[in-house]
Each structure stands twice: as C-alpha cells, then as structure tokens.
Amino acid sequence: MKTVVLVCTLFPVVFFTQAQSSKDLPAPVANLQTLAAGSYVIPMDNTLQLNSSGYFNLKSYGLIMHLLNNAVKVKWAIKAGKTKDGTDFSGTATRLLPTTTAIPSVYNFLAGPFVIAAADTTGVAAKIQSFYTSNGLTGTDRPAVYKLTLASSNVDIRYDLTGFIPKGVILNDGANTAVHTGYMTKCAIPSANYAIGSATDLVSKCYTFASEPHIDATSMNSTYANAVRIFTSYGGNFLAQCEAVLSYENSTSGHFHTTNGISKVNTAIAASSTVYPNPDLAYSQYQAEFDIAQSGSVRNWVLASGSSYQNNAHVHASGGTVASPTPVGASVAKRNSSTQAGGLIFYIGNHEFTSTTSYSSINGIRMYMNAFLTPTTLGRTCTMGSYLMAVLTLQLNEFSVQQKNEYAELNWSVPENSTASQFIIERSTDAVNFREAGIVFSKTGMNENVMYKFKDLVRKANTSNLYYRIRSEDEKGKYEYSEVRVLKIESTNSSTAVTTYPNPVVNKVSVSLPVAWQGKEISYEVIDMNGKTTASFNGAVNSVLQELSIGHLKAGYYYLRIQCNGETINKQILKK
Numbered sequence: 001m002k003t004v005v006l007v008c009t010l011f012p013v014v015f016f017t018q019a020q021s022s023k024d025l026p027a028p029v030a031n032l033q034t035l036a037a038g039s040y041v042i043p044m045d046n047t048l049q050l051n052s053s054g055y056f057n058l059k060s061y062g063l064i065m066h067l068l069n070n071a072v073k074v075k076w077a078i079k080a081g082k083t084k085d086g087t088d089f090s091g092t093a094t095r096l097l098p099t100t101t102a103i104p105s106v107y108n109f110l111a112g113p114f115v116i117a118a119a120d121t122t123g124v125a126a127k128i129q130s131f132y133t134s135n136g137l138t139g140t141d142r143p144a145v146y147k148l149t150l151a152s153s154n155v156d157i158r159y160d161l162t163g164f165i166p167k168g169v170i171l172n173d174g175a176n177t178a179v180h181t182g183y184m185t186k187c188a189i190p191s192a193n194y195a196i197g198s199a200t201d202l203v204s205k206c207y208t209f210a211s212e213p214h215i216d217a218t219s220m221n222s223t224y225a226n227a228v229r230i231f232t233s234y235g236g237n238f239l240a241q242c243e244a245v246l247s248y249e250n251s252t253s254g255h256f257h258t259t260n261g262i263s264k265v266n267t268a269i270a271a272s273s274t275v276y277p278n279p280d281l282a283y284s285q286y287q288a289e290f291d292i293a294q295s296g297s298v299r300n301w302v303l304a305s306g307s308s309y310q311n312n313a314h315v316h317a318s319g320g321t322v323a324s325p326t327p328v329g330a331s332v333a334k335r336n337s338s339t340q341a342g343g344l345i346f347y348i349g350n351h352e353f354t355s356t357t358s359y360s361s362i363n364g365i366r367m368y369m370n371a372f373l374t375p376t377t378l379g380r381t382c383t384m385g386s387y388l389m390a391v392l393t394l395q396l397n398e399f400s401v402q403q404k405n406e407y408a409e410l411n412w413s414v415p416e417n418s419t420a421s422q423f424i425i426e427r428s429t430d431a432v433n434f435r436e437a438g439i440v441f442s443k444t445g446m447n448e449n450v451m452y453k454f455k456d457l458v459r460k461a462n463t464s465n466l467y468y469r470i471r472s473e474d475e476k477g478k479y480e481y482s483e484v485r486v487l488k489i490e491s492t493n494s495s496t497a498v499t500t501y502p503n504p505v506v507n508k509v510s511v512s513l514p515v516a517w518q519g520k521e522i523s524y525e526v527i528d529m530n531g532k533t534t535a536s537f538n539g540a541v542n543s544v545l546q547e548l549s550i551g552h553l554k555a556g557y558y559y560l561r562i563q564c565n566g567e568t569i570n571k572q573i574l575k576k
Helices: 059-069 124-134 177-186 199-203 222-233 243-249 359-373
Strands: 007-009 032-035 040-042 075-077 087-097 105-110 114-116 145-148 152-160 168-171 194-197 209-212 237-241 262-264 301-303 314-320 325-334 344-348 398-404 407-414 422-428 435-441 450-457 465-473 479-481 485-488 499-501 508-512 521-528 533-540 545-549 556-564 567-575
Touching: 040 059, 040 087, 059 124, 059 359, 087 124, 087 152, 168 177, 168 199, 177 194, 177 359, 199 209, 199 222, 209 359, 222 237, 222 243, 222 344, 237 243, 237 359, 243 262, 243 344, 344 359, 398 485, 407 465, 422 450, 435 450, 508 556
Parallel strands: 168 194, 168 209, 209 237, 237 344
Antiparallel strands: 007 485, 032 152, 040 114, 040 145, 075 114, 075 152, 087 105, 087 145, 262 301, 301 325, 314 325, 325 344, 398 407, 407 450, 422 435, 422 465, 465 479, 465 485, 499 508, 508 545, 521 533, 521 556, 556 567
16 A cells, blocks of 8 residues: 555644624624623723723723633623613622622623623632732722622623633834833733734734834835735734824735725814714724824825725724714724634724823723734634744635655646736745745636646655745735645655555564556565575565465564565564
8 A cells, every 4th residue: 555645734723713794893793691690890981990090990901811811711791783982781780809899789881891700700809819919009000890799681792702812913113112012011911912023923923913003105015014914814903003004004915994095184183073983893992082183194094086995894983974984093894704703904093192191092092902802813722922833825725735756746726816927836844944946827817716736856855744835926026825735755765665564463464565566576575584484475466555464473573575676675574
C-alpha cells in the first residue's frame, strides 16, 4: 500500500458562530431571558455608576475585563428597539459592592448593563474585591455592583461574553498610540489585554480588536488597509479615529463603509443637536450626549461625490435627522458573514477624548470600549500577540496540494470577480521563511470560477514536509496571501518507499511497495542473523500491499531481502 500523502491546512482559528445579523446590525432581534434572584448587575448608567467626581465611572469597563480574564460568565444586556437613554430592564435589587444597601429598591438599568446569572456568581464577589485592591481604588471610585432580590424577566441579552477575552492591538503606524493607550488606562484595562503594533501584524498575530488613533495620507499605504480588510473578513474588529477614518476609508484598498469614499466637512454641530440613529446597538451604549465636533483634523464627514454606503454601514452619531443622518461623526460597517461574530469596522471622529468630567469626552471613550468588548470570531482561542500558524488571507474558492510522482501539484480556483493579475507560488521548509517557486498568470475575460494548476519538482527536496502558499497580486501591486498548505513528502526512492509493519511481528508481516513495482516480478528472502535463508517467496506484484506468513519462524531478528525491478532492499524485522 502506497504511503498516504497528507495535505492539511495550518489555521488555528475556531469560528464562533451565532446569528450575529440580529445582534451587530440595525433592527436587532430580542433575546429575552429571566434573571433569577441573586443575579449580579453591573450598572453602566450615569446614576448608579458614578465615581467620586460625580461622573460615570469608566473603571467599570476594567472590572468587566477583569471578570472575563478570570473566567466569569458575563452577559451584556441591551434592549432591542429602545430609544436613546432608554431603559434596558428594571429590577428589584440591593447594592452589593463596594458597600451594601439593606433595603431593596426598584432600579432602572440602562446604557447597556452587564449581568451575571445567579448560578454563576460563586466566588465572583471576591474577584470584584481583588479588582478594587489591585487598582488601588477606594470609596466610590470602586465600580458599583447590584444584586437582584427578585427575579427579573424579559431581560434582553445581546451578547453572552462567556469565554470571550478581548485582545487588542493599538496601531502605531501613525505614531499616535498614546491616544488609545490613554483610554485603556482611564478604564483600568489590564496591560495584558492590549499591545502596540502595526496593521501588518493583523494577518499573522492573535488579536480580536485593533485600533488606529491617527494616521494621515502621507503615512498610509494599501498594505495597512489590505491587512485590515483581511482581519475583519475573518471576524476581527477594527476602529479608526480622526484622520485614520479618512485615510482608511479613502484608501484604494479601503472603502470599508462606502463605495467611493468620504469627504471631511467638520461642520459645527452642537452636542445637544447630535442624532443617534442606532441607540440599541453595542457601539451606542452610553448615556447623555456625544459631541461630533469637538476637536481634531477629522471631526465629521459626508459621502464623497458618487459614493454610497455598503457592507451594512450604519450611522451612530450625526447631525441632521434619523432619516437623513449627516454629517457623520460615528459609524459602523460589518464585513464578515452575517452569521458570524465580529467583522466590524468602527469609525469615530475627533482627535482625542481626554476629559473625565465631560460627558462628550467620556462617551467617546465609552464608544471605544464598547467596540473593544464587542465579540468577534477571530482570536478567541489563541494567546494574545502570539503568531498564528498561518497568515490570514481572503480565501480562494479552492486550494489543494498533493504529490504526483516527483512533483507537488497545486490546484486552486478564484471567484469570477477576482482582480488578480498573477499568482506567485511560495514554498517553505519550515512554514516561516517562504521563497518564490513560480508564477502563474491570471486568465482574463472569464465569467465563471477559474481553475489554476502549478507543478513543483520535489524529487530533490531534502525535507519531509513542504509548505505552500499563494500570493495573488493585481495590476496595482495590491496583494493577498492564501492559507498555507503542508505536503508530507513521499520519497521517490524505493528504499524509503518500502515499509514493513507491524514490527515486531507475530504471524504475518505486511509489506508496502512502490507503485512503480506494480505488475513486476518480486522475490522475498527471510534471512536470520547467521546469514541463513529461512524462508523465501516469489511472485508478481499485483498490489502495493502484500502479506508474508512467517508465523513458523523462531523468535528473533531477521532481514527481509526484497528484489524487484533491478533493486535490492533489506529491511530488519523482529519475530516474536
């Protein structure tokens, strides 16, 4: 029997699939549940979650992150169809932490509270206390937690965050990382949950979320935009702020929200006149106003001439009206499948939100944190910042590698709308360092999926495995990588192609033979350690797998001498 050629895909992502079209996009479908008495509620409104300055306590986001890091089953409650600053649910509760109130009251929880079911609260209070201590929080700077004393029904659970640990990378391609690291610090997000990097890291390292604070057109290039395109197509989430909104959206490899880009207008819109078209989606979970004209080179924008929205793009903060929201100061698009989590591209205007005593600034930070906490498909099972086993890519329709005699044969197909002008086949012996093995030019003028083939000589490959990937390039130099395929090399040398098993053997030994010997005469000799032939067999090779009966031989070591096609091969076997 011929050795099997193994072809497998090196790709570590476990896809987290749920009906995200009813969660991430406008007009979400309600997911009503009952919270039993004893359930915890972490308020996110400007009444129940205030700090010592009398403003919303941003450290509540750090508490959520701390609980997720410690495997607490947290859920995010957002009522579908609610209006701006509307109630998500009401419940009878007492305050549990940081100080306790003895008499239950009815509370309205709004702005996207987080909840922990009663059955999942064991040991959670101690974890909350450890968050206070590790961050040096005292008094009302410690985020408040409430406990339901009566069951609360019709609680709309938008996201179950169980098992989801956000892993962020703040991009330094525009040299402005301090803007977004500042948000992380203000919210007490552990430094282990975010890193500094480049957009190019998004296709090779483990992250769920990436953000670019500011990058102008002179620093921007198509490689960055293409990396974000690939990252979000696999279910990662990305946020661009200020100048980065313009640079990414108007890149030739961008156009994530629109068909032909946007134009900044920076119209002076009073915060009191801001319109919130989607207050029941995660990005808009905050109370009070957001100012879309605070500061910075890009504060708000409009569609460029001839442009229209695409990729389910929708507005979250704007001037105008809900029916005609313009200019835009915050928006979201979704690039991956509507059945998968994440794939969201968040835009927000203004250069930086620094004040913790102004709700327009606080709510800008809250929008950033809401994006950070929104569940994704990508990066759920790997370690933050670790290298993925394969470069992420926009997938080919098909891509396979198999060995045929002395060659590796690659077959792939591309969609009919592919813009690739050529395919560069790259080969590696270690899955890290790739070199060009050949080029295949695109077939033009085809109106259907197109199949391609490439053969690579592997006869002299001094390795047991070869790794292949395809780099598709268009005429403008934009490129994308395929997934990596690994090929286990079957030697074309007969001495290594012949195998025997089992070894040790009791009664029968199976011999796997090269295909090239099929139909040829073959002879076997079983020779003991004294050089004496103890058994012999002759015949024709009518199968690549043959069995020899040696049950009558004494226990000990033997040589099996095989002669066929002008070759002699010796294999040592142990008879039990």
